[in-house]
Amino acid sequence: MGNIRKVWQPEIFYHITMRGNNKQNIFKNKEDFIFFTTTLYQANNMYTFTIIAYSLTNNHYHLLIRSPIIPLSEVLIFINQQYSSYFKRKYKYSDQLFETRYYTNMISDAKELLKASKYIHRNHLYTQRAILEGLANYPYSSFIFYTDKKIRKPSYINTHLLNSLIKKYPELKMQTYTMYCETIQIEVEKSFHRPYSLT
Numbered sequence: 001m002g003n004i005r006k007v008w009q010p011e012i013f014y015h016i017t018m019r020g021n022n023k024q025n026i027f028k029n030k031e032d033f034i035f036f037t038t039t040l041y042q043a044n045n046m047y048t049f050t051i052i053a054y055s056l057t058n059n060h061y062h063l064l065i066r067s068p069i070i071p072l073s074e075v076l077i078f079i080n081q082q083y084s085s086y087f088k089r090k091y092k093y094s095d096q097l098f099e100t101r102y103y104t105n106m107i108s109d110a111k112e113l114l115k116a117s118k119y120i121h122r123n124h125l126y127t128q129r130a131i132l133e134g135l136a137n138y139p140y141s142s143f144i145f146y147t148d149k150k151i152r153k154p155s156y157i158n159t160h161l162l163n164s165l166i167k168k169y170p171e172l173k174m175q176t177y178t179m180y181c182e183t184i185q186i187e188v189e190k191s192f193h194r195p196y197s198l199t
Contacts, residue, residue: 008067008071008072008073009106010066010067010068010069011066011068012066012106012107012108013052013064013065013066013106013107013108013113013116014063014064014065014066014072014104014105014106014107015062015063015064015104015105015107015116015120016062016063016064016065016072016076016102016103016104017060017061017062017102017103017104018060018061018063018076018080018098018099018102018103019059019060019098019099019102020059020060020097020098020099021095021096021097021098021099021100023059023060024059024097025058025059026058026059026060026061026083026087026097026098027056027057027058027059027140028058028091032087032090033056033139033140035083035086036056036061036083037056037154039079039082039083039086040054040079040154040156041154041155041156042082043075043078043079043082043156044154044155044156045155046078047067047069047070047074047075047078048067048068048069048070049065049066049067049068049070049072049075049156050065050066050068050156050157050158051063051064051065051142051156051157051158052064052065052066052113052117052142052157052158052159052161052162053116053117053120053121053141053142053143053162054120054141054142055120055121055123055124055140055141055142056140056141057123057124057140062120062123064107064113064116064117064120076102080097080098083097084097084098110165110168111165111169113161113162113165114162114165114166114169114172114177114180117162117181118180118181120141121135121141121142121143121181122135122181123141124138124140124141135147135178135181135182136148136178142157142159143178143181145157145159146159146162146163146177146178146181147178162177163176163177165177166180
């Protein structure tokens with residue numbers, strides 16, 4: 001299947017899902033999660049991109065990301081290579097860390113952006129044995145930047161877009177984006193994820 005470089009559109013957000021090879025854990029402790037977010041920061045210093053939602057769980061991660069200048073595949077290669085090198089050094093691991101393909105859904109519709117971001121911000125609820133009380137209690141997603149304005153946002157995080165979009169859809173009957181995410185009934189994102197090679 002073709003590389004994402006061939007379908008990359010700089011003005012479009014993409015929902016990216018990357019899994020550990022054979023569904024293995026890629027994050028083992030707090031330090032690993034922190035290193036990954038640091039890698040996002042490093043990548044953003046090299047390649048300009050915007051993330052409006054992310055979630056990290058033990059064996060995979062989600063990004064809702066737009067890369068306006070550099071093909072998104074190059075951004076993902078850098079992120080995955082940096083994190084993979086760190087993981088292999090730390091755990092003396094020699095095998096392949098990530099699957100050779102990642103899954104992507106190109107999202108151009110505003111309402112679908114809301115649905116995808118909600119899915120991402122609630123993702124840990126479907127993978128953790130113990131459901132945390134409130135999405136804001138989960139430290140490894142971007143949702144905390146929507147709920148706590150005192151926390152300094154990384155340069156790659158944009159919280160304005162989704163907050164502004166929720167006001168355009170009164171039929172959702174939600175006053176804020178955080179209320180929209182915290183409602184129990186989740187709107188299922190359209191499943192147009194396609195696998196693309198990182199090479």
